[in-house]
Amino acid sequence: MLVGIAAAVVLVAFVSYEAGQRARYQSGDSSEHNFWQATLAFAHYKSYERVKLLLEQKCYEAALKDVSEMKNLQTVLLSENLRATRNDRELVEYVRLRDPDLLKAVMAGHVPNLLAYDGPCTGPGCECK
Numbered sequence: 001m002l003v004g005i006a007a008a009v010v011l012v013a014f015v016s017y018e019a020g021q022r023a024r025y026q027s028g029d030s031s032e033h034n035f036w037q038a039t040l041a042f043a044h045y046k047s048y049e050r051v052k053l054l055l056e057q058k059c060y061e062a063a064l065k066d067v068s069e070m071k072n073l074q075t076v077l078l079s080e081n082l083r084a085t086r087n088d089r090e091l092v093e094y095v096r097l098r099d100p101d102l103l104k105a106v107m108a109g110h111v112p113n114l115l116a117y118d119g120p121c122t123g124p125g126c127e128c129k
Helices: 002-027 031-056 060-084 089-098 100-107
Strands: none
Touching (some): 060 089
16 A cells, blocks of 8 residues: 555656646746746645655555545646647647546546645544554
């Protein structure tokens, strides 16, 4: 289970990095783009930091829940951005080569419902045993 969680985190990081690199080259490296890339990088950093802490504390269920929600969010964002680019051929091919099943699901409109996020779990029942 630990390997699966770690693999999911690495996959999210890689895909985000690749998307950022592609956007950077296409945008001419504007300062606004750099601002949003830095914001995105920081958000990912904080997410990975939380998962790392949960794994170090052997809070596997909480880590799995966090990673699952991150994966769901990335799936929704992929779907929205495919639509916004009118299914850009390069983007579709990029995803198809790496995860054809995900592409089929997203293109068919099968995206997860996101849970409302109100911050990291800190109340009763969030303690790791």
